[in-house]
Amino acid sequence: MTKDRRIQKLAIANRGEVAVRIIHACRELGIRSVLLHSEADQATRAWRMADERVCIGPAASAESYLNVEACVRGARAGGADAVHPGFGFLSENAGFARAVIDAGMIWVGPPADAIEAAGDKISAKKLVADAQAPTVPGYMGEDQRIDTLVEEAARIGFPVIVKAAAGGGGRGMKVIRSRAEAPELIASAQREGQAAFGSPVVFLEKYLDRAKHIEVQVFGDFTGQVSYLMERECSVQRRHQKIIEEALSPSLTPELRRAMGEAAVRLAEKANYESAGTVEFLLQDEKFYFLEMNTRLQVEHPVTEMVLGVDLVKAQILNAARAFQVWPQESLVARGHAIECRIYAEDAYAGGLPSTGRLLGTHWPEGPGRRFEVGVEAGDEVTPFYDPMIAKVIVWDESRLRAIRKMQSVLTESVVMGVETNIPFLKEMLAHPEFTEGRMTTQFVGQHFPEGLASADHQARRHNELTRAFASFAKTKISRGATTGSPMGSEDPTRAVWSSPWRLM
Amino acid sequence: MQAIEFEFEGRRYKGFVASQGSETWYHVDGRTWKEATSTRRRVGGQGKASALEDPRVVKAPMPGKIVKLMKAVGAEVGAGEVVVVMEAMKMEYTLKSAAEGRVAEILCAVGEQVSLGAELVRLEVVV
Numbered sequence: 169m170t171k172d173r174r175i176q177k178l179a180i181a182n183r184g185e186v187a188v189r190i191i192h193a194c195r196e197l198g199i200r201s202v203l204l205h206s207e208a209d210q211a212t213r214a215w216r217m218a219d220e221r222v223c224i225g226p227a228a229s230a231e232s233y234l235n236v237e238a239c240v241r242g243a244r245a246g247g248a249d250a251v252h253p254g255f256g257f258l259s260e261n262a263g264f265a266r267a268v269i270d271a272g273m274i275w276v277g278p279p280a281d282a283i284e285a286a287g288d289k290i291s292a293k294k295l296v297a298d299a300q301a302p303t304v305p306g307y308m309g310e311d312q313r314i315d316t317l318v319e320e321a322a323r324i325g326f327p328v329i330v331k332a333a334a335g336g337g338g339r340g341m342k343v344i345r346s347r348a349e350a351p352e353l354i355a356s357a358q359r360e361g362q363a364a365f366g367s368p369v370v371f372l373e374k375y376l377d378r379a380k381h382i383e384v385q386v387f388g389d390f391t392g393q394v395s396y397l398m399e400r401e402c403s404v405q406r407r408h409q410k411i412i413e414e415a416l417s418p419s420l421t422p423e424l425r426r427a428m429g430e431a432a433v434r435l436a437e438k439a440n441y442e443s444a445g446t447v448e449f450l451l452q453d454e455k456f457y458f459l460e461m462n463t464r465l466q467v468e469h470p471v472t473e474m475v476l477g478v479d480l481v482k483a484q485i486l487n488a489a490r491a492f493q494v495w496p497q498e499s500l501v502a503r504g505h506a507i508e509c510r511i512y513a514e515d516a517y518a519g520g521l522p523s524t525g526r527l528l529g530t531h532w533p534e535g536p537g538r539r540f541e542v543g544v545e546a547g548d549e550v551t552p553f554y555d556p557m558i559a560k561v562i563v564w565d566e567s568r569l570r571a572i573r574k575m576q577s578v579l580t581e582s583v584v585m586g587v588e589t590n591i592p593f594l595k596e597m598l599a600h601p602e603f604t605e606g607r608m609t610t611q612f613v614g615q616h617f618p619e620g621l622a623s624a625d626h627q628a629r630r631h632n633e634l635t636r637a638f639a640s641f642a643k644t645k646i647s648r649g650a651t652t653g654s655p656m657g658s659e660d661p662t663r664a665v666w667s668s669p670w671r672l673m
Numbered sequence: 674m675q676a677i678e679f680e681f682e683g684r685r686y687k688g689f690v691a692s693q694g695s696e697t698w699y700h701v702d703g704r705t706w707k708e709a710t711s712t713r714r715r716v717g718g719q720g721k722a723s724a725l726e727d728p729r730v731v732k733a734p735m736p737g738k739i740v741k742l743m744k745a746v747g748a749e750v751g752a753g754e755v756v757v758v759m760e761a762m763k764m765e766y767t768l769k770s771a772a773e774g775r776v777a778e779i780l781c782a783v784g785e786q787v788s789l790g791a792e793l794v795r796l797e798v799v800v
Binding site: 526585588630643 | 675677682688689690692693702703705706707735
């Protein structure tokens with residue numbers, strides 16, 4: 169007997185702007201939302217918007233958002249029919265998916281088996297081989313003789329990285345740029361591997377030193393049909409933390425787009441995939457290489473939604489309720505260009521130091537073709553317990569150049585007070601010729617902004633006559649004692665209780 | 674956070690300002706920054722300047738004339754309640770208390786001209 173798949177109440181095991189995103193989808197579908205939240209997230213936008221809330225633990229993620237038992241119990245306590253894990257946290261935890269299902273609830277996401285197949289390195293490699301998706305050329309063989317390794321390196325094509333197999337976290341790696349230097353560098357890597365990690369075993373990998381990060385959005389419905397929803401480019405990143413994403417990539421030809429999309433679909437089909445997923449690739453010299461598959465909704469999903477006119481979160485929920493058929497491939501035609509900027513609570517002028525504190529006010533400029541995914545408002549605390557992303561700004565326009573100009577305009581008008589943000593840094597990156605010309609690679613931030621805006625030059629340009637004149641003028645206008653009145657941009661008049669900074673007990 | 678219309682070299686800007694304790698935040702033309710809330714001189718220039726913005730003290734946000742005192746010494750005041758009305762640039766401004774408490778001292782008089790930052794009313798906070 170098929171289980172009743174109607175979803176009347178959805179538990180959200182997440183926080184911040186994605187929790188708000190999921191609540192929006194719930195409201196539109198007539199589903200009640202139950203927010204599972206930590207003690208540190210009571211004064212947040214998602215908490216205020218949710219129909220019901222269940223506190224599942226203290227601030228520390230390990231005891232709340234990463235605690236399978238607490239989340240399952242919270243969802244059951246809230247009377248939820250289904251659980252949406254958002255992204256990050258337990259969204260790619262097969263154990264959590266199974267626990268949700270075992271507790272009699274619907275999991276809004278791919279089957280646990282698919283999560284495991286894609287997440288495990290060995291099974292992922294097999295999947296990729298079955299799907300005939302190209303991978304980064306390399307050598308992981310047992311034959312560790314120098315001659316063999318040199319030949320393999322030449323076969324792969326320089327530059328090649330030689331890595332200590334027992335190493336990790338970027339340690340024990342050397343870049344070999346030519347056959348001439350190969351023997352000595354390999355021998356050196358083997359010696360170092362033995363000394364530092366206790367094993368001289370090395371493996372080789374093609375070094376993609378100017379690659380673009382291109383990821384393909386896929387979606388599978390419960391009947392097994394999978395479509396690809398084009399790609400996103402996320403090359404602007406710092407230490408693997410994405411900052412600016414866009415759809416579509418300015419660097420793909422229609423042929424490449426189709427080849428990558430079809431490879432991603434084959435991979436999803438081999439994994440019996442359902443719901444939203446993303447296949448990440450590296451693109452260099454018009455060749456693409458599989459990096460990994462993410463079995464969840466991704467942070468940057470809005471740019472895909474805006475160029476295709478789809479709602480991925482509603483699709484996930486409807487598919488979980490067995491009430492959705494994936495968009496036919498031919499119907500997915502992208503139009504225009506969308507860019508997303510992640511707003512991080514950090515001080516760009518101090519090299520990206522995280523900034524915490526109470527938000528005094530925010531202003532997001534409404535207008536056509538823009539979207540703001542915001543987790544916190546005036547009066548809310550930006551705490552150090554979670555990642556520092558507090559909002560996302562997404563714009564759509566007819567062309568990439570227009571989208572860039574629109575983003576600059578929107579960011580100029582966006583205001584966050586109470587914590588520092590990376591808004592000035594975003595504007596500098598968007599203005600850089602390498603970005604405007606679409607030539608950026610994953611080296612972009614590291615090469616052009618190694619210390620963010622911490623240089624003396626950037627600091628000096630922070631203020632000008634206008635800012636100084638405005639500060640003087642504003643000081644005469646401030647009505648002290650009245651700035652704790654109703655904060656700007658707040659939705660709910662009853663939330664004055666959260667906005668007073670002086671809580672007298 | 675307050676919005677402030679500002680004109681500079683022939684262009685109009687919508688700026689913002691927000692204060693909390695020792696910090697004041699400003700935003701204009703895409704730039705956001707914070708400064709230490711500057712210390713203010715009291716009426717008559719006496720006494721020590723406090724480095725921190727004390728929520729128990731109601732100060733004049735601009736030079737002007739005291740029009741009305743809404744509370745007497747000893748009266749209870751709720752957070753957000755109007756304590757002083759003053760007039761400046763042909764407009765009346767109501768000054769509200771940031772904290773809940775009781776009026777401890779009144780440092781100005783109706784009809785008096787006060788300068789920017791002058792301390793007008795001091796509260797003692799009710800615990």
